[in-house]
Amino acid sequence: MTSRVVVTGGAGFLGSHLCQTLLARGDTVVAVDNLCTGRAANVAALQANPRFSLITADVVDGLTIDGPVDLVLHFASPASPVDYLRLPIETLRVGSQGTMHALDLAREKGARFLLASTSEVYGDPEIHPQREDYWGNVNPVGPRGVYDEAKRFGEAMTMAYRSTYDVDTAIVRIFNTFGPRMRPNDGRAIPNFIRQALAGDPVTVSGDGLQTRSICYVDDLVAGIVALAGSGEPGPMNIGNPHEVSMLDLAGWVVKLTNSTSPIVHIERPVDDPTVRRPDTTKAHQALGWSPQVDIEDGLERTIAWFREHEVEDQVLSPE
Ligand code: NAD
Ligand code: UDP
Secondary structure (H helix, E strand, O other): OOOEEEEEOOOOHHHHHHHHHHHHOOOEEEEEEOOOOOOHHHHHHHOOOOOEEEEEOOHHHOOOOOOOOOEEEEOOOOOOHHHHHHOHHHHHHHHHHHHHHHHHHHHHHOOEEEEEEEHHHHEOOOOOOEOOOOOOEOOOOOOOHHHHHHHHHHHHHHHHHHHHHOOOEEEEEEOOEEOOOOOOOOOOHHHHHHHHHHHOOOEEEEOOOOOEEEOEEHHHHHHHHHHHHHOOOOOOEEEOOOOEEEHHHHHHHHHHHOOOOOOEEEEOOOOOOOOOOOEOOHHHHHHHOOOOOOOHHHHHHHHHHHHHHOHHHHHHHOOO
């Protein structure tokens, strides 16, 4: 059965891939995005599909959609540390008021609701790998607090709508994801490393580079989210690839795959930068039968190929 789906943040990196996948399976998709970190170009190819529409609006101001809605996927939020440090108040507002508006829409329409939460709710974790029952180690007054606490508030709000108003909710905790359509200048490690390596510029590794992340190719992440949305599971549920890599090794890997001569240089480590991160995905595997399928090197090669192809376009569209 096909659905009518509202995707907030639908013109962003993950949102645009979700819209594409939902359209391909026959759903009708309404993307709502204020384009603060996303780009209309991400969904330009979808505009030809009569089942797709993009509403340019800020979900903090409210979320009114005519007609029936079966599913609300709430993905609107700056996500890169560079973006949310530049937009701290906006990040807190979209995570709080924006989440309330998205929940109100789901309540009004009798729709299922899925919150895009984050591994960042675990902060700088003292437990490794991270399971969903770990409460996290977040500094609320540090610079990253604006993102981490907005997402933690969003999770609490989602649970409150579930228990108070009986809204059918789900929470996904997304771990670091990469792929085509990341903005080359969004400041995250993988787009930075690829952009720098392709340009022959120094590849910037923060601190000693021994801190780790576990990186997931976007197609796997989208498959997990679609499976969670289509299940009755409430979460919170980790979705990510447990393939853990240090930032120094990742930089070297990207330099090798791009055949670059870029040197690796070390830059200052951000405040409260988590030291390790890896999802325990047992829950997603057991509840959804989901596990990542794309080999990380394949995913990096696909992403590098996309960055090469879109170099000219990105130079025009991305500077922020
Ligand atoms: P992104 O910046 O590419 O996409 C976010 C989108 O939300 C953008 O298109 C932006 O314009 C839109 N947006 C932001 N504030 C808005 C508002 N007030 N009203 C309407 N639209 C708004 O980031 P992404 O990587 O695609 O992340 C999408 C979601 O997934 C975010 O909620 C993020 O927290 C979550 N997430 C992503 C990752 C990851 O690795 N990419 C990891 C954990 C969580
Ligand atoms: N990082 C880096 N060089 C960069 C950008 C990021 O070494 O040019 C580091 C960053 O300090 C962190 C890791 O890479 O340790 C992942 O950062 P990213 O912003 O991609 O994601 P997040 O910190 O949100 O997991």
